[in-house]
Amino acid sequence: MAARKAKTAPKKCPDCTGAGETAETVRVGSRKLRDTDHQQAALCLTCFGTGEATT
Numbered sequence: 001m002a003a004r005k006a007k008t009a010p011k012k013c014p015d016c017t018g019a020g021e022t023a024e025t026v027r028v029g030s031r032k033l034r035d036t037d038h039q040q041a042a043l044c045l046t047c048f049g050t051g052e053a054t055t
């Protein structure tokens with residue numbers, strides 16, 4: 001049996017680490033600068049949700 005090595009596995013997107021989406025912290029504030037606990041799942045724009053590095 002030959003040891004199975006990972007062959008040319010697709011590179012994971014560095015931004016979302018392969019998840020395909022990123023969690024963005026929603027910041028609210030015009031005069032009051034404060035962070036909220038709200039997080040928004042957003043499609044990763046680097047890989048467009050595929051989770052793979054494009055190049």
Ligand SMILES: [Zn+2]
Nearest residue numbers: 013016044047
């Ligand atoms: Zn990505």
